[in-house]
Structure formats: structure tokens, C-alpha cells
Amino acid sequence: MTASPRRSVVLLSGGMDSAVAAAWTRAEGNAWLALSVDYGQGPSVELDAARRVARELGAAEHLVLALDLRAVGGSALTGTGEIPKNAPRKRDQGVRGPGQGHGEAERLSKSGTGNDIPVTYVPARNTILLALGVALAEARGANAVVIGANAVDYSGYPDCRPEFLRAFSKVAELGTKAGVEGRAPAILAPLIDLSKAEIVALGERLGVPFANTVSCYDPDPEGRACGQCESCRLRRRGFAKAGVFDPTRYARS
Amino acid sequence: MTASPRRSVVLLSGGMDSAVAAAWTRAEGNAWLALSVDYGQGPSVELDAARRVARELGAAEHLVLALDLRAVGGSALTGTGEIPKNAPRKRDQGVRGPGQGHGEAERLSKSGTGNDIPVTYVPARNTILLALGVALAEARGANAVVIGANAVDYSGYPDCRPEFLRAFSKVAELGTKAGVEGRAPAILAPLIDLSKAEIVALGERLGVPFANTVSCYDPDPEGRACGQCESCRLRRRGFAKAGVFDPTRYARS
Numbered sequence: 001m002t003a004s005p006r007r008s009v010v011l012l013s014g015g016m017d018s019a020v021a022a023a024w025t026r027a028e029g030n031a032w033l034a035l036s037v038d039y040g041q042g043p044s045v046e047l048d049a050a051r052r053v054a055r056e057l058g059a060a061e062h063l064v065l066a067l068d069l070r071a072v073g074g075s076a077l078t079g080t081g082e083i084p085k086n087a088p089r090k091r092d093q094g095v096r097g098p099g100q101g102h103g104e105a106e107r108l109s110k111s112g113t114g115n116d117i118p119v120t121y122v123p124a125r126n127t128i129l130l131a132l133g134v135a136l137a138e139a140r141g142a143n144a145v146v147i148g149a150n151a152v153d154y155s156g157y158p159d160c161r162p163e164f165l166r167a168f169s170k171v172a173e174l175g176t177k178a179g180v181e182g183r184a185p186a187i188l189a190p191l192i193d194l195s196k197a198e199i200v201a202l203g204e205r206l207g208v209p210f211a212n213t214v215s216c217y218d219p220d221p222e223g224r225a226c227g228q229c230e231s232c233r234l235r236r237r238g239f240a241k242a243g244v245f246d247p248t249r250y251a252r253s
Numbered sequence: 254m255t256a257s258p259r260r261s262v263v264l265l266s267g268g269m270d271s272a273v274a275a276a277w278t279r280a281e282g283n284a285w286l287a288l289s290v291d292y293g294q295g296p297s298v299e300l301d302a303a304r305r306v307a308r309e310l311g312a313a314e315h316l317v318l319a320l321d322l323r324a325v326g327g328s329a330l331t332g333t334g335e336i337p338k339n340a341p342r343k344r345d346q347g348v349r350g351p352g353q354g355h356g357e358a359e360r361l362s363k364s365g366t367g368n369d370i371p372v373t374y375v376p377a378r379n380t381i382l383l384a385l386g387v388a389l390a391e392a393r394g395a396n397a398v399v400i401g402a403n404a405v406d407y408s409g410y411p412d413c414r415p416e417f418l419r420a421f422s423k424v425a426e427l428g429t430k431a432g433v434e435g436r437a438p439a440i441l442a443p444l445i446d447l448s449k450a451e452i453v454a455l456g457e458r459l460g461v462p463f464a465n466t467v468s469c470y471d472p473d474p475e476g477r478a479c480g481q482c483e484s485c486r487l488r489r490r491g492f493a494k495a496g497v498f499d500p501t502r503y504a505r506s
Contacts, residue, residue, distance in 0.1 A: 067320050072385075074392025117430045124388035127428045131384040132325075135377035139327025159428040167427050170420040175380045175412040177370045 006030045008144040009137045009185070011129050012062070014049030016213045016235060017148030017191055020199050022057050023206035024190045025146050032146070034059040035136050037129065040068035045214050045223045052212040061140075065132060075122040116156050120217075126159035130168050130187060137185035138178045145172075150191040150199065153234060165189050196238030204244045211247035224251040259283045261397040262390045262438070264382050265315070267302030269466045269488060270401030270444055273452050275310050276459035277443045278399050285399070287312040288389050290382065293321035298467050298476045305465040314393075318385060328375040369409050373470075379412035383421050383440060390438035391431045398425075403444040403452065406487060418442050449491030457497045464500035477504040 010022045012034040025032045034054040038047060047064065054062040126149065133145035149160040158164060169187045173179040191199055203210060215235040216225035225232050227250035239246035263275045265287040278285045287307040291300060300317065307315040379402065386398035402413040411417060422440045426432040444452055456463060468488040469478035478485050480503035492499035 063324055065321065065324060068318065069388070071316055071318060072388050072392050074388070117433060121430050122388075123391035124384055124425075124429055127384040127424055128381070128388060131377055131380040135322070135325050135327070135375075135381060138376035139325050158430060158433045161427065164424070164427040167420065167423040171380055171417070171424050172377075174414065174417040174420045176377055177374050177411060180370060180411045 007060075007140065007142040008032045008146050008188070009035050009133045009140070009142050010059075010146040011133050011148070012036050012050045012054060012059075013148070014044075014046035014053065014214050015148070016203065016208075016210060016215050016238075017150060017199060018050075019053045019057070019148075019208050019210070019213045020203035020206065021146050021148040021190055022053060022059070023203060023208045025144075025188075026057055027206050030144070031060050032057075033136065033140060033142060034062040035129075035133055036062065036064045037132070038064050038066045040066060040070065045219045048223070049212055049214040053209060056209045056212065063136060067128070067132075069122065069125075069128075072123060075120065117158065118156050121157060124159070126157075126164070127168065130172075134172045134176060134185055134187075138176050142185060143183060144186045144188050146188045146190065148191055149189045150194055150196075152193065152195045152198075153238075160192075162189070162192055165192070195241075196234055197241035200238040200242040200244050204242065211249070215248075220251045222249075222251075224249045226251055260313075260393065260395040261285045261399050261441070262288055262386045262393070262395050263312075263399040264386050264401070265289050265303045265307060265312075266401070267297075267299035267306065267467050268401070269456065269461075269463065269468050269491075270403060270452060271303075272306045272310070272401075272461050272463070272466045273456035273459065274399050274401035274443055275306065275312070276456060276461045278397075278441075279310055280459050283397070284313050285310075286389065286393060286395060287315040288382075288386055289315065289317045290385070291317050291319045293319060293323065298472045301476070302465055302467040306462060309462045309465065316389060320381070320385075322375065322378075322381075325376060328373065370411065371409050374410060377412070379410075379417070380421065383425075387425045387429060387438050387440075391429050395438060396436060397439045397441050399441045399443065401444055402442045403447055403449075405446065405448045405451075406491075413445075415442075415445055418445070448494075449487055450494035453491045453495040453497050457495065464502070468501075473504045475502075475504075477502045479504055 006029055008025045008030045010025050010032050012018045012022060013036065022032060036047060036050040051062060130145060130147065137145050151160045165187050172187060173184040176184055178184050194202065214223065215231045217229050217231050218226045225248050235248065236246060259282055261278045261283045263278050263285050265271045265275060266289065275285060289300060289303045304315060383398060383400065390398050402418065404413045418440050425440060426437040429437055431437050447455065467476065468484045470482050470484050471479045478501050488501065489499060
């Protein structure tokens with residue numbers, strides 16, 4: 001189980017950010033393994049997107065782990081919370097995939113607790129995803145876990161903050177055999193300081209198959225984006241500001 | 254989702270240590286929720302034990318989350334590594350459950366990497382389990398996650414060390430909405446400084462149903478312990494040293 005010097009696990013959700021993070025990893029010259037989580041909500045537009053992105057960007061492996069976080073609940077996105085009326089359309093969205101770092105999440109409303117964390121926050125999601133990523137990195141001898149977290153356009157999620165990612169790096173160092181051996185997987189968030197427009201520009205430069213990524217919280221059964229939710233609007237603005245053609249299929253526009 | 258001042262999530266594996274940790278939690282006057290992980294290896298003596306312990310010690314809820322870590326691999330216990338010849342009997346044991354904190358793990362052999370981490374180490378296991386525990390704590394408004402980790406008799410597991418648990422506490426503070434609100438679940442390891450004999454004595458005092466706990470890595474289909482593996486020997490010595498009757502059903506003794 002020797003660490004390859006240039007092998008990374010990328011948390012891949014099917015969203016735009018994690019796809020750009022994967023392309024960044026590849027551009028750095030690293031072989032990469034994709035890790036996605038199947039939250040058990042049945043056929044998933046996001047997982048399909050993740051599979052396409054993994055294939056198109058040449059993942060050496062794509063592991064899809066089943067983990068039904070709906071049983072945990074505690075979020076509007078896991079079907080136990082109430083999605084407020086200003087949400088685009090109301091239906092159980094299931095939990096969003098890993099690696100998007102909440103960056104594409106729509107800020108549906110403020111929570112009722114006096115802070116500005118969106119109700120779409122899923123308890124400890126990035127902690128769980130990074131833990132699984134570190135496990136896979138250790139098992140495969142990879143030396144980094146890459147997450148698409150970014151906090152510029154939306155900073156409401158605690159587990160997208162640099163200080164959280166630094167704290168998790170310490171956990172990866174102390175809680176793994178790899179860490180004891182001085183080769184703990186690094187936690188990398190290459191998009192952490194980028195705006196959505198900068199992410200689009202970077203992805204365009206790196207050949208990200210944007211048409212195969214899904215940002216919308218409420219895609220129709222054909223996978224077309226609603227075009228109206230915050231996540232869609234954020235994505236559209238990103239493409240517009242970056243001056244990049246937006247290949248997203250919108251159900252209405 | 255207001256935090257109850259006295260509600261804890263206990264990572265419950267079916268082993269002795271996590272059962273004692275649960276009894277400790279109850280004795281502190283806390284309502285408690287049990288969290289176990291079903292690693293997908295089919296009928297599980299450990300999960301059955303966890304269910305009995307949860308019932309007997311009055312868990313308010315017992316959530317069993319399915320997560321197939323065999324797909325990740327990287328451990329003798331997950332069926333991808335090689336269990337060495339000095340192991341009791343060789344067969345796929347599946348991954349052990351949460352909360353035992355590796356404390357009952359048998360030190361089958363040294364790993365080949367020059368450190369003394371057992372081959373039964375499962376990549377990032379306690380990181381994953383604590384992440385799930387924090388998610389459940391946050392979703393249920395609990396203010397602590399209790400793990401049966403202990404490092405006195407066996408200190409080879411990096412993710413049983415106090416410094417790891419402290420680092421994870423920081424992650425729970427920074428990576429959760431609860432943390433932002435100043436009520437991050439505390440990470441509690443009440444057995445961290447106890448020997449196996451002290452754990453037995455504590456459990457005896459607190460009414461732990463030891464007969465319903467499973468320490469053996471290789472129980473027979475009736476759930477009887479082999480009596481010979483390191484984990485069995487450690488358990489037996491603990492009972493003997495503590496002067497407590499050992500109700501374990503052994504297949505051979």
C-alpha cells in the first residue's frame with residue numbers, strides 16, 4: 001500500500017464545482033479516483049452526471065458508496081425539514097452529492113436560529129464526505145482528497161470554510177495509519193477562493209464537460225435544469241460573467 | 254431543533270466497550286440514541302448484539318445506517334487485506350461496528366510498514382463513525398457523541414488516541430451549524446483512560462448486559478465466541494482481573 005506520489009481522490013457530486021475540481025486535479029498531473037455517495041433516493045440525475053464526468057475526465061476509478069442520510073435527517077434537502085415556499089418547486093430532492101461543497105446550493109431561506117445558514121445545510125455533510133474520501137485515499141495509497149468547496153459567492157455553510165478544512169486536515173493526520181507514517185492525505189480545496197465566474201472560467205480552460213454537470217436542485221426527469229432556482233441563477237450568472245457559453249439544458253428559460 | 258441539554262448519541266458496535274460507554278451515558282442522566290453501522294456483510298452477530306444492548310439499556314432510538322466499507326477496503330477486516338496466519342480462523346469478518354473504538358480488536362500482527370498499527374486497522378473508521386455521529390447529534394439536537402475508544406490495553410490504533418479525538422472535536426465545532434451556534438456536540442470518550450479490567454468493573458457497576466455483547470472477531474453462527482483470538486483473550490483477562498463473572502458463551506474453552 002505504497003502512496004503514489006501523484007494520486008488523488010476527488011469528491012464528485014455531479015455538480016459543476018466538483019467537476020472543475022476534478023479537472024484541476026487532472027491538470028496538475030495527478031491520476032484521480034472519483035468518490036460519489038448514493039443517498040438512496042432512487043434514480044439520481046446527479047449520480048448520472050457524476051458518472052459521466054468521471055468517465056469524460058478520465059477517472060482511474062469511480063466508487064459510488066451507498067449511504068442513506070435521509071434516516072439521519074435534519075435538513076430541508078433530506079426530506080425531513082420543510083423546504084420553504086420560496087423554493088423553486090417542492091419535492092423531496094434527496095441529499096445532494098459530495099464534492100459540490102454546497103457551493104451550488106440555493107440559499108432557500110435563512111434558518112430559524114438567528115444565523116444565516118441555509119435550510120439546505122445537511123448535518124455534517126462535508127465531514128462525512130471527507131471522512132469517506134480519506135478512507136478511500138488511505139486504502140488506495142492516494143495522497144490527497146480534493147473537494148470542490150468554495151465560499152466566495154455563498155459563505156453560509158460552515159463546512160465550506162477554510163478553517164473547517166484545516167481542522168479536518170488535522171483529523172486526517174492524526175486519525176489514520178497513513179498519518180502516523182507521515183503520509184496523511186492532504187485535504188485540497190482548489191476552488192475555495194474562487195467566485196462562480198472564476199470557477200466557470202477555470203473549468204472552461206481545463207475542458208470541463210459543463211453540459212454533463214447538474215447544478216439545479218430540481219431538475220426535471222430528463223435532467224433539464226429549472227433555470228429559476230438560486231442554484232440555477234448562480235450558475236447562469238457565473239457563465240455570463242465569465243463570458244463562457246452556458247450549455248445547460250433548461251426546461252424553461 | 255433545540256438542543257436538549259442532556260441527550261447524547263452513542264456509537265454502538267455490539268462490543269463490550271461501546272455498551273459500557275452507553276451505560277455510562279445513561280448513568281450520567283442523559284437520554285441516549287444509539288447509532289450503529291451495517292457494513293453490509295449480511296447477518297451480523299455484532300449488529301444483533303448492538304440491538305439487544307440498545308434495548309436493554311433503554312436507548313431512545315437506535316439508528317442503523319448502511320454503509321458498505323468493503324468497497325473501500327484497505328484492511329484485513331474488510332476482506333481485502335490478508336488476515337495473517339496467527340489469526341484465529343480465517344474468513345471474511347466484515348467490518349466491525351462503531352463505538353468499539355478498536356479497543357477489542359485483536360492485534361493480529363504488525364503491519365508491514367514499520368509501525369505497530371494492526372492489520373485490523375480500518376481506514377479512517379473512527380473518523381467516519383464520529384462524522385455520522387455528529388450528523389445524527391445535530392439532526393436530533395443532541396449535545397454529545399459518545400465513543401467507546403480506549404487506548405490503554407491497545408494503543409496501536411491512531412484513531413483511538415486522545416489527540417485524534419481532540420482534533421475531531423474541533424471539526425465538529427467548525428463544520429456544523431450547531432457549532433456556529435455555539436452548541437457543537439461534544440466528543441466524549443469516557444473509557445479513554447481505562448484498562449480492560451477497569452472497563453469491565455465500570456460496566457458491572459452500571460449494569461451492562463455483558464452476555465449480550467460480542468468481542469470475538471470470529472463468533473460461530475450461534476454467536477458464541479471462539480475464546481482463543483486476541484480479542485477473546487483480552488476480554489477474558491479483563492473479567493478475571495476485575496473479579497467479575499464472565500457470562501460470555503464460548504464455543505470452546
